[in-house]
Amino acid sequence: MRFSVGVHGLRARMSRRSFLKGTSAATAGLAALETALTPAGAAAADDPQVFGPEPVSITLRVNGAARTVAVEPCATLAEVLRGPLNLTGTKIACNRGSCSACTVLLDGVPVASCSMLALDVGERAITTIEGLANGDVLHPVQAAFIEHDALQCGFCTPGMVLSSAALLERNPQPTAEDVKAAISGHVCRCGTYPHVVDAVLAAAQARRG
Amino acid sequence: MAMNRFEWASARTAAEGAASGATTVADAMLPVPGGPPGQAVVLKAGGIDLLDLMKEGLLAPRRLVDLRAIAGLDAIAQESDGGLRIGALASLQQVAEHPLIADRARALAEAAGGSASPQIRHVATIGGNLLQRPRCWYFRSIAHRCLRKGGGKCFAVHGENQYHAIFANEVCAVVHPSTAATALVALGARIEIVNAGGDVRRPLLDEFFVAPETDVQRENDLKEGEVVTAVLLPAPAAATTSAHMRQSDKQAFDWPIADVAVVLERDADGRCSKASVVLGAAAPVPRRARATEEMLVGEMIDEKLAREAGHAALEASTPLARNHYKQPIFAALVARVLLRAAGQG
Known part of the structure; x- marks a missing residue:
């Protein structure tokens, strides 16, 4: 059985068992996406799911590709783009939403990626500067x-x-x-x-x- | 400073958020005598102010409970009595662009549309905007244990106070951080709040805000276990017009050093029958300029009256060492917004 975090359709599917064990996503995240597990405490299925503070496996839609990545709930979108996803065209300057160097598009709308948690993105399509050109043809x-x-x-x-x-x-x-x-x-x-x-x-x- | 690590949960209904064990951000930021820091559960909407506070080390929650998945809480719609209901999760951009708000409550559209940057407006919610904590640089500094954070003094009263309050600043000299609130108070808005038991209360926004003399550690009357669900605008009288303007150091993307909202009702012959004039960035809570409101009633609005009204708005002002300059700015801005609301600006 799988669970979804209901965050604008965020598909952070993970097994209840891997969550309850607090297993780090480095070992459980991807496996959990593929492995259906029966929860031990099905009676608690109506309670809101709690994730973290260990990394959670999420799939982000970045520049047209699905990228699965393990993120701590405290990770900002800018940190995840520049770190594990290695998309360093997104800059962090003030880190307070005051300079907009970290701007990316979510479903075509500019947002400050330093002032948004990666878990907040959900299914929205992320466009970074790396995804703007069409192959070798510049936008x-x-x-x-x-x-x-x-x-x-x-x-x-x-x-x-x-x-x-x-x-x-x-x-x-x-x-x-x-x-x-x-x-x-x-x-x-x-x-x-x-x-x-x-x-x-x-x-x-x-x-x- | 990196944010602390925290857990994440997602509320599916406002009642679930209210029952999540969350405390107010104000309470979560106060020191716990003898207790370990970082045990609070805090509600999150857009997260703009929460992330700021966490990055400064001023807030270290154990868990965030995200409210963004609550269905329908971002809707803006007309109610059966002709009023407008703005869901607490509506973004500032939605508020700024919504045709019903532009048509009925121009002051609010102008206040929301001029706030922050496009990037922030797309994420920040109207509920979170009203609940954000003050921007006083001493309050925002981890090195300053000011009154509002449970410390012993206001550093601004005798410090760098150029962006601080010119009214009601004896106890704590912050200005209210929400520009949208200036317009909403002028429009007579109410705020809708629910608790885990399903009780709903809808106080006037004006009465929801808390002055430092009442409680210096919080800016509003939100209680533990409550969730803001909407902002409610009353149906406007037939001939109601409104406007909001701000003056900042920079033209774009800056906190106002002064902002003013005016709502006017006028008779068939054009005389003012009712006026709401509210000053933002002027006091710890949005400040009604009552002397100005009174002198407008029964009058035709023209430039001469607008100038007098601007000066009247300064009544009872008590500027600090570095913010006397705000007085002529407020006087000019009140006159300008008044003329704009009257269709002459």
Whole structure:
């Protein structure tokens, strides 16, 4: 018998037995996904499931692929992306949701991955900067950032690009004010903002053809 | 500082969350005399403020009980009496963009839409926004055991207080952290709260907030074993208009140094019949500018009256050493928001 954590459909399936034993997911997590076990205390099946503080095995949908990973409940999405998933394009700068360098898209919506627990993601599709290009073909926003010299040190760039790409999905013909609002959460200490606005407007035009 | 390790559980209903053994965040942050730290169970919605507090080492719960899986708690809908029900899990972005809120309660749409960043607004909930703890830098510093954290003094009263309260700041000089609350108090909103036994109470938001003179260790009247389920807006009178504006150091993504919400009802001839004027980032709880409200009733709103109303809003202000500058900002902002609510700004 398997259990699901009811977190926006989070599919953190794990066996009650492996949970009750407090077995670390390093040894039990993946196995538990494949092994159906009968719970010892079926009468308690209505109680909310408790996970952790040991790692829990969860499957995240990242850049179109299902990635199963063992995470402690206290792990942020940014830490899981950069650590076990080795997607270091997502940056952690302030780690307080104040600079937006850690921006990723969840179902196309920009969020601060430093200020969200990995267990909060559930079934939502994660897009990181590594998942934006189509193979070797850059996303129009990426190409426009290069063309318009919209970055210097590059630390804010992955987040800026993702927020801009999300903007063009919901508003293909943005004004400069729309672009400024879309990137308003991003702190760029190099001061690239004017070139970012130029690049996003150009990318919008390029997408329209 | 890394967060402590904790357990995770997920409530399927508000009653389950209420029965989870959770304490309030305020209680979870107070030192337990003689007891080990980190034993509290705490409820979580969007988690934005909880993660901030945990990363600073100010909160170290044993378990988080996530409320996000509770079905329907993020819905925004009109009620049969014409009022609006905003589920506690509705995100600030949902609140900012919802057509019924934009149409009926523009002040709230403007307050929510101007809060934080798009990234935060997509995750932060209206319930969590109202319950977040103050942003005073002494309160947020692990090195300062201030009154609000069970210590012996307010460091802000004689310290770096440029972003602190200019009203009612004798005991503790924090300003209320929620900008949405400024608009909601002006709109006469109620907050819906349930407990594990299924009892429901719906106090006025204005009365739900707690001033430091009453209890310096909490900002609201939420009790152990209670869950906030909704914010309720009354049906507006026919000719009601509203507006909210903020003034910050930075244009985007900054805490306001002043914010103001105005709700106006007007007669057929355009005279003000009722006014709600509330100041945010001004006092430990959202502050009604009663002198301003009274002087508007029976009058036609124009620029001259708006300026006088702005100055009246400063009545009883007691600025601290470094925040006198907020007085002219509030005076100007009240005038500006009043004109905007009246369709002249």
